[in-house]
Amino acid sequence: MIVFDRPKALLDVPFHYCPGCTHGIIHRLVAEAIDELGIEGKTVGIAPVGCSVMAYDYFACDMIEAAHGRAPAVATGVKRSDPDNLIVFTYQGDGDLASIGTAETVHAAARNENITVIFINNAIYGMTGGQMAPTSLPGQVTQTSPYGRDVKACGYPVRICEMLSELEGPEYLERVTVNSVANVRKAKAAIKKAFQNQIDGKGFSLVEVISSCPTNWGMTPKEALKWIDDNMIPYYPLGVYKDRSAGILGAADAKKEAK
Amino acid sequence: MAEKVLMKGNEAIAEAAIQAGCRHYFGYPITPQTEIAAYMAKRMPKIGGTFLQAESEIAAINMVYGVSSAGKRVMTSSSSPGISLKSEGLSYLAGSDLPALVVNAQRGGPGLGGIQPSQSDYFQATRGGGHGDYHMIVLAPSSVQEMADLTIRGFELADEYRMTAMILADGTIGQMMEPVSFDFKFKEVPEKPWATTGTKNARKHNVVNSLYLNPEQLEKTNIERYQRYEIIKEKEAMAEEYLTEDADIIVAAFGIAARVSKNAVNAARAEGIKVGLIRPITLWPFPEKVFAKAADHAKKIISVELSMGQMIEDVRLATACRVPVELCSRVGGMIPSPDQVYNAIVEAARKGGE
Numbered sequence: 001m002i003v004f005d006r007p008k009a010l011l012d013v014p015f016h017y018c019p020g021c022t023h024g025i026i027h028r029l030v031a032e033a034i035d036e037l038g039i040e041g042k043t044v045g046i047a048p049v050g051c052s053v054m055a056y057d058y059f060a061c062d063m064i065e066a067a068h069g070r071a072p073a074v075a076t077g078v079k080r081s082d083p084d085n086l087i088v089f090t091y092q093g094d095g096d097l098a099s100i101g102t103a104e105t106v107h108a109a110a111r112n113e114n115i116t117v118i119f120i121n122n123a124i125y126g127m128t129g130g131q132m133a134p135t136s137l138p139g140q141v142t143q144t145s146p147y148g149r150d151v152k153a154c155g156y157p158v159r160i161c162e163m164l165s166e167l168e169g170p171e172y173l174e175r176v177t178v179n180s181v182a183n184v185r186k187a188k189a190a191i192k193k194a195f196q197n198q199i200d201g202k203g204f205s206l207v208e209v210i211s212s213c214p215t216n217w218g219m220t221p222k223e224a225l226k227w228i229d230d231n232m233i234p235y236y237p238l239g240v241y242k243d244r245s246a247g248i249l250g251a252a253d254a255k256k257e258a259k
Numbered sequence: 260m261a262e263k264v265l266m267k268g269n270e271a272i273a274e275a276a277i278q279a280g281c282r283h284y285f286g287y288p289i290t291p292q293t294e295i296a297a298y299m300a301k302r303m304p305k306i307g308g309t310f311l312q313a314e315s316e317i318a319a320i321n322m323v324y325g326v327s328s329a330g331k332r333v334m335t336s337s338s339s340p341g342i343s344l345k346s347e348g349l350s351y352l353a354g355s356d357l358p359a360l361v362v363n364a365q366r367g368g369p370g371l372g373g374i375q376p377s378q379s380d381y382f383q384a385t386r387g388g389g390h391g392d393y394h395m396i397v398l399a400p401s402s403v404q405e406m407a408d409l410t411i412r413g414f415e416l417a418d419e420y421r422m423t424a425m426i427l428a429d430g431t432i433g434q435m436m437e438p439v440s441f442d443f444k445f446k447e448v449p450e451k452p453w454a455t456t457g458t459k460n461a462r463k464h465n466v467v468n469s470l471y472l473n474p475e476q477l478e479k480t481n482i483e484r485y486q487r488y489e490i491i492k493e494k495e496a497m498a499e500e501y502l503t504e505d506a507d508i509i510v511a512a513f514g515i516a517a518r519v520s521k522n523a524v525n526a527a528r529a530e531g532i533k534v535g536l537i538r539p540i541t542l543w544p545f546p547e548k549v550f551a552k553a554a555d556h557a558k559k560i561i562s563v564e565l566s567m568g569q570m571i572e573d574v575r576l577a578t579a580c581r582v583p584v585e586l587c588s589r590v591g592g593m594i595p596s597p598d599q600v601y602n603a604i605v606e607a608a609r610k611g612g613e
Binding site: 011040041042043044046053054056057059060061062063064065066067070073074075076077078079080081082085086103104106107 | 283285309311313314315317318319321322323324325326327328329330331333347348351355455456457458459460461464465466467468469470
């Protein structure tokens with residue numbers, strides 16, 4: 001008999017996330033991947049600063065809370081401390097990974113550091129109450145872009161997968177989302193692959209998960225999932241941006257999914 | 260007798276670190292400490308260690324944070340502007356009670372300053388540097404031999420008390436060559452049951468963290484940390500006393516300033532002036548008792564520093580201002596000459612005699 005159960009790598013504690021937030025789904029996918037690969041006992045996770053700061057309370061593996069944006073550097077240290085025996089992942093939001101921690105992200109990728117990065121892109125700073133993120137869309141209204149993101153004044157969103165795909169270093173870059181059952185399944189496969197790559201010693205693997213923030217987007221959870229389809233994915237096309245082992249070597253031969 | 264080798268101070272730090280079992284070094288190039296990185300880059304690959312030139316000082320200190328979380332001895336080194344960048348990480352290391360060794364080969368500041376020796380990061384080092392209530396153990400070598408000795412001691416203290424030990428050196432001691440012996444007896448590295456080494460499915464997960472959203476809990480961790488600091492203050496303060504027993508005048512100086520001062524003290528003694536030197540070896544904890552005792556008989560203290568007067572505040576605190584304390588200093592990369600210190604001693608003796 002198959003029973004739907006909580007993954008073992010996820011502790012039995014209530015999440016603090018807002019109703020309709022997709023962090024819960026993504027936590028579960030990470031935990032399922034850890035369970036299926038049988039790596040919980042040798043995995044060390046690095047939590048960011050942001051909404052998922054308390055991820056260290058949710059994952060059953062050893063956990064470290066890093067300074068804002070520094071998770072890839074901390075992960076580098078942990079991985080280098082025992083490269084043959086530890087599996088190391090970071091779990092970071094868009095402010096953490098694509099703004100304050102851009103340098104750490106880019107250079108960990110350039111070094112092809114053998115770590116797994118789970119990048120949550122919901123185009124807003126959630127924890128601090130809905131400020132403009134490096135990935136906020138042009139025209140997007142936030143607390144610090146109350147008239148909509150004006151690209152003339154504050155520039156354009158950062159597309160992390162595209163940007164990193166131009167580097168020689170990284171092994172695997174894929175953008176997924178979790179706004180439908182089908183998309184959740186694809187996201188799961190990508191996350192598991194990002195861990196498998198590390199087990200196989202292939203190097204830096206990053207999965208960007210387009211996520212929703214109903215609270216700070218000012219929408220119902222259902223509207224937020226639709227907003228992903230209507231607004232986020234056109235700007236952030238899903239797909240594989242790099243997969244060295246599969247011969248996808250950069251943006252030029254990226255396998256973008258048709259909407 | 261142990262064999263001695265001629266080495267630069269910075270190289271002595273690197274070699275001592277390796278002998279102390281440090282197999283992970285992360286750094287970013289900055290003058291005047293780059294010999295440490297160069298030495299590590301050469302040696303680490305040969306002994307199965309990690310040398311990594313990080314993308315920034317910030318990344319380097321966070322790599323240190325990662326290795327330390329995993330329970331291994333680890334270090335980084337830099338010079339003044341780079342230490343400012345690392346200060347965020349130093350605060351997080353303190354908040355997470357992680358051991359680490361950090362070297363600051365100080366240069367003149369503020370800002371980009373210069374590349375010549377300085378002691379003007381005394382406040383930054385002894386007060387913590389980053390945000391929040393915390394301290395680092397601060398060790399101040401004044402010879403190449405001490406660069407090695409205090410590196411070993413730094414790793415031991417860091418592990419024992421789960422905190423950062425900083426070697427507060429300067430460009431001069433880093434660059435100068437002296438014979439140094441590496442004949443060490445090593446203490447056993449303590450167990451680190453808190454380290455994130457993987458649960459092996461055999462224990463509850465370990466969490467390395469400095470976040471406490473509950474203020475009562477955060478207050479408690481701060482108070483507990485300061486109780487540990489009290490033990491360190493009681494047990495670990497170190498100073499060298501030179502001709503202080505009958506001294507009317509005490510020269511206070513550390514690092515390169517102490518070497519200069521010793522010459523001046525000898526010259527003044529030859530003139531019959533009762534002068535001695537207190538050389539703090541730990542700057543935090545500050546050797547308060549040594550100064551308090553000296554204040555019982557001294558009539559004047561001269562603080563010789565390569566700063567606008569930073570350690571002088573700790574001298575005044577340690578002596579509860581019972582004795583007048585004067586500053587004798589050069590800054591910006593300049594070093595006080597033995598004559599300058601000698602003249603300050605003679606002047607103090609003259610005034611004291613009036």
